[in-house]
Amino acid sequence: MDLSNLQPAKGSKKAKKRIGRGQGSGHGGTSTRGHKGQKSRSGYSKKVGFEGGQMPLQRRVPKYGFTNINRKEFKAINIGTLQELADKKNYTEISVETLIDAGLVQKSTLVKILGEGELKAKLNVKAHAFSKSAIEAIEAQGGTAEKI
Numbered sequence: 001m002d003l004s005n006l007q008p009a010k011g012s013k014k015a016k017k018r019i020g021r022g023q024g025s026g027h028g029g030t031s032t033r034g035h036k037g038q039k040s041r042s043g044y045s046k047k048v049g050f051e052g053g054q055m056p057l058q059r060r061v062p063k064y065g066f067t068n069i070n071r072k073e074f075k076a077i078n079i080g081t082l083q084e085l086a087d088k089k090n091y092t093e094i095s096v097e098t099l100i101d102a103g104l105v106q107k108s109t110l111v112k113i114l115g116e117g118e119l120k121a122k123l124n125v126k127a128h129a130f131s132k133s134a135i136e137a138i139e140a141q142g143g144t145a146e147k148i
Contacts, residue, residue, distance in 0.1 A: 074129055075109045079137050080117015082125065095126040096148065113138075113145070 020031040033040040049056045082094055085102055099105045113125060115133025123143040130138075130145050138145045 072110055074112035075105045076112050076114050077104060077127075078114050078116035079119045079134055082113070082123060083117060083119050083121060086121045086123055092122065093124040093126075096128070119143075 017027060017032075018025055019027045022028045030040065038044055049058055051057070077099065081104070085091060085094065085098070085104075089102070091098060096105070096111050099111060100107055105111055110128040112129040112131070113127045113134045114131045115137050119137045119141055121143075122141050123138060124146070125138055125143065126146045126148055128148050130147065135145045
């Protein structure tokens with residue numbers, strides 16, 4: 001065996017349809033495109049969302065809603081989660097940096113503390129926003145809720 005008699009395994013290659021090589025090939029003349037019409041022309045490509053000339057769906061459906069460009073997205077953290085964190089790491093003060101180190105939020109995230117769960121420890125919490133129930137729960141245990 002040498003380079004001169006190498007060939008692919010039997011059945012591994014399919015014969016390519018040779019288009020536009022004369023009538024004798026069986027694929028001459030119109031080259032399998034049919035007669036006339038948009039698809040028979042050179043350079044034809046169907047655009048995304050094209051529906052054959054019918055008004056496309058994205059143009060039939062009306063624009064809807066409003067996007068506030070000044071919206072602030074907060075990551076919600078419950079006081080039950082803060083209690084678990086305080087128990088696990090023995091914290092008395094929890095800030096956004098503490099939550100970042102614990103892997104609960106990303107660096108650029110705004111944090112809002114919510115009142116879901118039970119708080120048993122006295123915690124001094126610093127965050128971007130608090131719900132009323134969270135402030136009540138934190139202050140009921142003798143802690144402080146400080147907005148950054």
